[in-house]
Amino acid sequence: MLRSLPIMSDLDIRPAALTDLPAVVAMLADDPLGAERESPDDLAPYRSAFRRLADDPNQHLVVAVREARVVGTLQLTIVPGLSRRGATRSIIEGVRIHADERGTGLGTQLIQWAVDESRRQGCRLVQLTSDASRTDAHRFYERLGFSASHVGFKLAL
Numbered sequence: 449m450l451r452s453l454p455i456m457s458d459l460d461i462r463p464a465a466l467t468d469l470p471a472v473v474a475m476l477a478d479d480p481l482g483a484e485r486e487s488p489d490d491l492a493p494y495r496s497a498f499r500r501l502a503d504d505p506n507q508h509l510v511v512a513v514r515e516a517r518v519v520g521t522l523q524l525t526i527v528p529g530l531s532r533r534g535a536t537r538s539i540i541e542g543v544r545i546h547a548d549e550r551g552t553g554l555g556t557q558l559i560q561w562a563v564d565e566s567r568r569q570g571c572r573l574v575q576l577t578s579d580a581s582r583t584d585a586h587r588f589y590e591r592l593g594f595s596a597s598h599v600g601f602k603l604a605l
Contacts, residue, residue, distance in 0.1 A: 472494075506526040507523065508565070519554060520554050
């Protein structure tokens with residue numbers, strides 16, 4: 449069970465609630481890539497996905513809240529595995545920071561929360577992917593200690 453953790457006196461990172469969905473989807477859509485693939489005007493598919501996430505104990509959709517406003521989000525997935533001597537790993541996905549909050553250190557706090565939670569859940573490795581076009585994000589993750597050690601591949605179905 450994920451705990452709600454206060455990071456700073458004015459910021460709370462907690463499990464997302466269904467009522468947070470409009471704000472989360474709006475952040476997912478608020479960039480050139482998201483604008484092409486997200487539909488904030490139709491929340492039905494997001495509600496269905498939210499229920500699947502909520503039913504899976506290895507999926508953690510969280511929001512960062514400041515002054516009762518959702519200002520960031522990410523999904524943390526815990527993946528048990530055989531490789532690396534049976535190590536459990538985590539995958540960070542869907543990291544988004546509200547446009548008004550970019551450059552404030554919120555992204556660093558959110559990723560640090562995910563790393564700390566991964567460690568708490570016994571993970572030996574934290575991994576994430578970032579679209580090849582997001583060069584600013586790549587620099588951000590490298591500053592936080594992540595290395596671009598692999599090449600990722602996707603197959604749209």
